[in-house]
Amino acid sequence: xxxxxxxxxxxxxxxxxxxxxxxxxxxxxxxxxxxxxxxxxxxxxxxxxxxxxxxxxxxxxxxxxxxxxxxxxxxxxxxxxxxxxxxxxxxxxxxxxxxxxxxxxxxxxxxxxxxxxxxxxxxxxxxxxxxxxxxxxxxxxxxxxxxxxxxxxxxxxxxxxxxxxxxxxxxxxxxxxxxxxxxxxxxxxxxxxxxxxxxxxxxxxxxxxxxxxxxxxxxxxxxxxxxxxxxxxxxxxxxxxxxxxxxxxxxxxxxxxxxxxxxxxxxxxxxxxxxxxxxxxxxxxxxxxxxxxxxxxxxxxxxxxxxxxxxxxxxxxxxxxxxxxxxxxxxxxxxxxxxxxxxxxxxxxxxxxxx
Numbered sequence: 001x002x003x004x005x006x007x008x009x010x011x012x013x014x015x016x017x018x019x020x021x022x023x024x025x026x027x028x029x030x031x032x033x034x035x036x037x038x039x040x041x042x043x044x045x046x047x048x049x050x051x052x053x054x055x056x057x058x059x060x061x062x063x064x065x066x067x068x069x070x071x072x073x074x075x076x077x078x079x080x081x082x083x084x085x086x087x088x089x090x091x092x093x094x095x096x097x098x099x100x101x102x103x104x105x106x107x108x109x110x111x112x113x114x115x116x117x118x119x120x121x122x123x124x125x126x127x128x129x130x131x132x133x134x135x136x137x138x139x140x141x142x143x144x145x146x147x148x149x150x151x152x153x154x155x156x157x158x159x160x161x162x163x164x165x166x167x168x169x170x171x172x173x174x175x176x177x178x179x180x181x182x183x184x185x186x187x188x189x190x191x192x193x194x195x196x197x198x199x200x201x202x203x204x205x206x207x208x209x210x211x212x213x214x215x216x217x218x219x220x221x222x223x224x225x226x227x228x229x230x231x232x233x234x235x236x237x238x239x240x241x242x243x244x245x246x247x248x249x250x251x252x253x254x255x256x257x258x259x260x261x262x263x264x265x266x267x268x269x270x271x272x273x274x275x276x277x278x279x280x281x282x283x284x285x286x287x288x289x290x291x292x293x294x295x296x297x298x299x300x301x302x303x304x305x306x307x308x309x310x311x312x313x314x315x316x317x318x319x320x321x322x323x324x325x326x327x328x329x330x331x332x333x334x335x336x337x338x339x340x341x342x343x344x345x346x347x348x349x350x351x352x353x354x355x
Contacts, residue, residue, distance in 0.1 A: 031103055031287075041102065049300050050286045057236065057278070060227055068225035069345060072137070072324075073312035074243070075218040081311045084290045084304070085218070092209040104288045106212040107301060108242055111275065112166060114283045118151035122162055123274040125241065136274045137221050137239055143273075165273050167209040168252050210244060210272070213255045217243040219271050220312060224345050226352065233349040237305060240280065241271035277305075314338035 077086040085107045091099040100109055114120045122143045125136030143162055145155040152159050221239035226232070245253035245266045253266055284301035289309075291298050304310065313335065316324045329337045 031101065031105055046288075046298075049288060049298065052285065052300070054282055054285045054302065055306070058227075058230065058234075060225070060234075061229065064227050064229040066226055066228045067348060068223055069348075070318040071222050071224060071314055071341065071345075072316035073220040073222060074315050075220065075310055075312045077215065077217055079311050081309075085301075085310065086212065086215075087290075089213045090211055092211060104290055104298075107218070108210075108212040108215045110283065110287050110301065111242065111280075112210075114280075115162060115166070116152055118153065119283055120275055120280060122165065123239075123276070124161075124165070125271045125273050134270065136271065137219070137241070139239065139274060139276055163207060167207045168254060170206040170208050208254050210242075210252065210254065214244050214253075215242045216245060216269060219243055219315075221274075221277075226348065231352075233345070233352075235308075237277045239274050240277050241274045243269050243271050245269050281305075314341055317341050 075082055075085065077083070087106055088101045088104065090101070090106065090109045093099065105113070111120070115122055123136050123139045124141040124143055125134050126141075127133040127135060128141060143158060145151060145158045147155050150158060152162055219239075219241040220237055223236050223238060225234060225236070227234055246268050247253050247265050248267045252272075281302050284305070287301050288298040289301055289304045299307075315326065315334075315338070325334050325337050
C-alpha cells in the first residue's frame with residue numbers, strides 16, 4: 001500500500017514538473033554565433049549569458065531609506081568608454097529587412113527588437129493632452145493595446161503609435177516639376193490617378209526608421225539613497241530613454257545609412273520615449289557587451305549598468321524649482337555644477353563614517 005502511494009505521488013510530481021517546464025515561456029537570448037544550422041562561428045557555443053539568472057535588487061524597507069536624492073544623467077555615446085553601448089550600427093531597409101550583427105547588438109537594437117516583439121512597455125515622452133510638455137520620465141503615458149492580448153504585431157493602432165517614435169515618414173514622392181506623384185487609377189490605368197470618389201490616390205509614404213547611428217545619448221533617471229540596514233550608499237536606475245536630435249520643425253533628424261551624413265538642421269535633442277529600467281533588466285540580462293581586452297570575457301548589458309561601466313554627466317537633480325542645470329548654468333559652469341552635486345552625494349557617504 002505504501003509502495004502504491006509512493007508511486008502515485010512520484011507520478012504526480014513528475015507530471016507537475018513536466019507541465020511547468022512546458023508552460024513556462026522560452027528564454028529569449030541574445031544573438032548567438034550560429035548563422036547556419038550546424039555551423040558555429042567560433043570555438044564553442046556561447047550559451048552562458050543568454051540563459052543566466054537575473055540578480056534581483058536587494059529589498060529596501062521604507063524605514064531603512066534614511067536619505068535619498070533623485071538625479072538625471074546623460075550618457076554621451078560619443079565618449080569612448082560608452083562605445084560598447086553605441087556600436088555596432090544596424091541598418092533597416094524597409095520594415096521587414098533588418099540588417100543586424102550576428103554576434104552582438106547595440107543597446108538601441110536590443111530595445112527596438114524587444115519593443116517590436118512586445119517584450120517592453122513604451123512610455124511616451126510627450127504629454128498627449130498638452131503638446132510640448134515632455135514629462136514622460138514619470139511613466140505616466142504607457143502605449144498599450146486596446147485589444148485583449150493585443151501587441152505591436154496584432155494591434156494596428158498600437159503599432160501606429162509606436163512607429164511614430166521608432167521612425168519618421170519619408171518625404172512624399174514628387175516629379176521633376178515638384179508635383180506629388182499619384183498612383184495609377186484603380187479603375188483604368190489610362191485614366192487619371194483617382195479613386196472611386198474622384199480623389200487623387202497617392203502612394204503610401206515609406207518609413208525611415210531610427211537606427212543605432214541616430215541615437216546620440218541616453219537619459220537615466222536614478223535614485224541615490226542610503227540604506228540603514230545594510231549601511232551602504234546605493235543607486236537604482238529607474239528609467240532609461242534613447243535621445244535623438246530634432247530640427248527647427250520639431251522633426252527627428254535621421255542619419256543617411258549610406259553616406260553617414262545628417263539630414264536637417266540640429267536645433268535640440270530630446271528623448272524618444274522612456275522605459276522602466278527594472279523591467280528592461282530582464283531583457284538586457286541576455287545580451288552581450290563587447291570587451292575589447294578579452295573576447296572570452298563578455299558581460300551582459302545588465303552587468304554593465306550594475307557595475308556602472310559607463311560615463312555620464314548629470315543634467316538635473318531633485319530641487320525646489322524642478323529645473324535643469326542648463327537653466328541656471330551654461331558651458332563649463334554647468335559641468336562644474338554637475339560635479340558639485342556628485343561630490344555632495346559622496347560627502348553624504350563619507351560623513352556617515354566620520355565621527
